[in-house]
Amino acid sequence: MIHNPTIIDIARELGISKSTVSRALAGHPGVKEETKKVILEKAASMRYRPNYMAKNLTKSRTKIIGVVVPEFVNSFFPRIIIQIQNLFESRGYHVLITQCDESWETERRNLKLLEDSMVEGILISVAVKGENTQYYRDLISRGIPLVFFNRTDNSVDTSSVTIDDYKWSFFAAEHLIYTRRKLGKEKPEIMHFMGPANIDLSNIRCRGYADAVAKHHLSSEAYLTVPVKDITREEGYRRMSLLIENGRIPDGLFCFNDHLALGAMKALREHGICVPGSVSVMGFSESQSALVSVPALSSVAQPLEEIGKTAAGLLLEKIENPDSPSKKVVLNAVLNIRGSSDPSKSM
């Protein structure tokens, strides 16, 4: 094992006390310029590197924060995380990233892990609704501030950053209605691929869809809301294939996310059903693939950078001032209309 030089080594070589070395290195006042200079030079020449464990132990601060996301294979969360890192690293913090594969058990393990690492705060996007609510509260009561982003747990009293998923789902569904009407169908059938029930957002987005349909007095037969078991392209493909086989082809389809929508489009294409000629399709949470597909996929784009920055800022606030009031920030989103829903946008 290589022995790294310590302030004691520096002190010994210079024939002074370690306190002085510590002060000089920390940039504290009350050290003669002369001495300070010598110490700094010596430290550099010895390739001294402070031991953060020791530092943290005495200061009982770690300058580490943790991030917990449900997954990071899609670019969605990584893009947010990059902003979080930017802000915190510029403030001298380290960022510990964990992902839990949509499992609440793993999420809890990650939270434990982060607490063990003595993080000073945690940014979290909830995997499964409800399961860890008490644990979030425990963490906060043990003095570790928590801030939610994107997927929140509203029964916990702390800061959060979201978009208005209800509103944008409503708009998305309404857009499909208007588009189909413009194409001559006065009473279009709008279908919804609803996300898994254990994700809170599934219900919220579904409500937005349902209310839009209700507002326009359109059919809201039960079969029009299709609950899916996971939110992958494969599942979207499978569901739509089944519907086609059963002759249940809607005029418009609003999906919980882009992956489902892209899978559905693939099934429609394979059956020779034209998108958007016969069916208008919309996703949510604009993915990279939305622009690759043919036709390009209409979707609700979230302000990922802003979400990251805002969430990071809110956590920093909580860390620096534990008694600061909680804030629920709701950011704006954008409805990007493309060829998958609107024929006039097709290439």
Next chain:
Amino acid sequence: MIHNPTIIDIARELGISKSTVSRALAGHPGVKEETKKVILEKAASMRYRPNYMAKNLTKSRTKIIGVVVPEFVNSFFPRIIIQIQNLFESRGYHVLITQCDESWETERRNLKLLEDSMVEGILISVAVKGENTQYYRDLISRGIPLVFFNRTDNSVDTSSVTIDDYKWSFFAAEHLIYTRRKLGKEKPEIMHFMGPANIDLSNIRCRGYADAVAKHHLSSEAYLTVPVKDITREEGYRRMSLLIENGRIPDGLFCFNDHLALGAMKALREHGICVPGSVSVMGFSESQSALVSVPALSSVAQPLEEIGKTAAGLLLEKIENPDSPSKKVVLNAVLNIRGSSDPSKSM
């Protein structure tokens, strides 16, 4: 600030010494079952949590390893990282993830950060060729084992995991040649969108392409190798658009990665040029979008899970036995032929 209970608090409440508490908690032998039970119960009831900083300080082990990747917005690296996390977390390690946005300066900052956090080892995929070579060596000489994956720096003597990028590029190019020949073009023009020169892989993949073209005595005019400035869809689109304007449409196009290929396909489509009818296109490092595009994109799929597991295993080996010999593991890949290159595979 909340005061967390320490082993001293437990010892005081129980009227015993802190050493016994420490031993009991660590599961060391030589503690009476009776005592141990009482201590464990007390610890639980006091909601005791060990202080890892103190633990690490005394043991001078942190059980943290670091990961440095060039980016993690594409699913490529995240998928590898998940495997790394799985292995290390099952061994009681924590994994610190950093990304450097393809910048070698940020990469160096990340390495410093990790060293400061006293990681016991680092897994790295190199951003820019050469720039940090000396720094990698320094880290190793300071006792921090380094293992490369995917993008290596061969001038550093340590373990690595890669695929044979040369070979697979050669195969990819050859596949394009065979396909165009089958379509009746005896001397097809195969073009290559070559990655940025500062990424080592760019040159390797380009050599594979060039050698395949040479082997078949085909044209290798300079204009057929197009150096791109970044590896995004936008750049692929831009380059191909320019080529089309200048009437330089090849029979086959092999791209450094899928993004470039997808961008090029978009440009071709917009100009009414049929893929794969007129031009066969291939990407590399299969992305999620490869299956979304129409036609689906042919690409070289890398065994991401295996890369992650193998790299993690190699690092673990280095950590547990610093003198273990370095191993250069080369994994297999798969050439996935789809509709973008082979008309018989089109849907």
Next chain:
DNA sequence: TTGAAAGCGCTAACAC
């Protein structure tokens, strides 16, 4: 302006 000493929470000889 500098040094001595105590202590952050924990582990690990070494005694008893």
Next chain:
DNA sequence: GTGTTAGCGCTTTCAA
């Protein structure tokens, strides 16, 4: 089996 003691590397009173 259990307690005592000496650190791990650093910061921070308190004196000088």
